């Protein structure tokens with residue numbers, strides 16, 4: 024279980040990026056963080072990855088405090104960030120160097136087959152399309168068999184077809200390992216496609232505005248009525264989160280009236 | 282748009298057709314269409330045509346000069362005709378000491394290159410890695426760099442004598458600066474995002490250096506070594522002018538004193554061939570290390 028409690032982050036320049044974030048995600052759950060830009064989504068993910076320090080509150084994974092990069096936590100960034108001097112296979116195996124050779128190779132082989140890049144194993148990253156590179160990045164994160172997988176808008180730079188196929192690839196790989204997934208997105212239908220729960224965030228300071236369960240059976244079809252309903256619910260919650268807080272709204276209304 | 286999400290399995294989906302189909306799958310060489318790899322056939326024709334054009338002037342001059350001398354329109358004393366240069370070259374190689382001179386020059390360049398490269402890599406690395414050391418070291422080195430290196434010769438002779446040490450040191454100084462600059466620059470321009478990947482995978486400092494930093498700066502380091510080697514060959518001439526009893530530079534000085542223009546030109550040609558061969562060897566030995574690079578390396 025992933026628990027964020029009273030998590031806060033104020034950057035050195037005084038920007039209050041996150042304030043009092045409380046969030047729980049159970050084993051095997053896919054949680055989506057959704058919100059406009061500047062809500063602190065990336066900040067939250069970097070704290071969970073141990074790449075940055077919180078200025079308040081705690082993060083724990085199965086009871087263990089996360090204070091730095093952790094072996095059971097894997098990250099997929101917004102860009103693939105493959106190492107250009109390693110082949111596709113070696114990129115996938117980058118984080119499992121310590122494993123015995125057979126084990127390492129069989130995990131790589133399996134992951135490459137899962138993402139449909141088995142015949143690209145010996146290629147350089149530069150020879151892959153953007154979508155293929157991002158699949159390799161997802162495989163690289165998941166072959167470490169993490170308990171927590173963090174994804175920061177990993178599909179946002181891709182076109183709709185590529186994105187749909189990557190959703191499939193992600194779910195396939197996720198099936199094998201079943202980690203907790205915490206993924207950032209600003210795409211409502213992506214959240215409804217993948218997540219069991221969506222956390223809607225609002226900005227200045229970043230905090231969680233609402234939490235919506237998504238209980239549709241998988242595989243989810245975007246044209247089904249249930250899907251459309253969930254999309255609508257989520258859009259409404261996002262709209263609400265964009266409104267200024269009560270007091271400000273009252274002041275605005277008053278100003279308008281006056 | 283209807284996109285049933287988990288139906289298309291990764292293995293049989295078509296994101297490639299969406300993003301990259303026609304463009305790079307058939308070529309199988311990469312996204313970048315480069316003149317060298319993209320169309321080898323037309324590339325070769327292009328290259329051949331340019332080679333032919335490029336050769337017209339030097340060949341024309343050589344043939345013209347040869348004809349002028351052999352028909353008695355010119356004496357060929359100040360500039361010997363190609364045939365005489367060739368036979369001098371041949372004589373030097375077969376009966377003279379050409380190989381001794383080549384070896385002497387090559388040895389000086391190699392030792393000087395090794396010293397300069399090691400020092401350049403070491404100082405470049407610490408100056409690139411630590412801001413404090415960079416601020417301490419860099420201004421002084423930049424100031425020293427602007428000294429025309431030939432100006433060091435008198436000092437080096439007084440310090441190291443007129444024999445091998447001063448020659449090798451001069452070459453090392455010439456090699457040092459481009460290597461130092463290239464390595465420091467390479468470290469400064471390492472992609473912070475890749476370093477973060479290393480951090481996320483919890484690499485130790487040593488593993489970070491070996492698995493991320495080193496490969497990342499390799500291309501710039503090799504380019505720097507290459508220009509260092511080129512400068513090494515320029516400096517060895519100056520070093521051998523300081524007074525040497527062997528070496529291609531000695532052949533030049535000797536040719537001047539004895540009025541042997543054919544020997545001078547033969548030595549110049551030997552310098553060119555040696556420098557080119559050393560450069561070719563360096564590129565050939567090191568290019569497998571950076572085959573992953575996106576850009577096609579500067580052509581020979």
Ligand SMILES: Nc1ncnc2c1ncn2[C@@H]1O[C@H](COP(=O)(O)OP(=O)(O)O)[C@@H](O)[C@H]1O
Nearest residue numbers: 034036038040059060061062063064065066067
């Ligand atoms: N390193 C940083 N230093 C100062 N402020 C930052 C830094 N990173 C992000 N911020 C600020 O924190 C807020 C949240 O940023 P971010 O987490 O990137 O949001 P999101 O990913 O939701 O777009 C923004 O106002 C941003 O300007």
Ligand SMILES: [Mg+2]
Nearest residue numbers: 064065066175
């Ligand atoms: Mg972000």
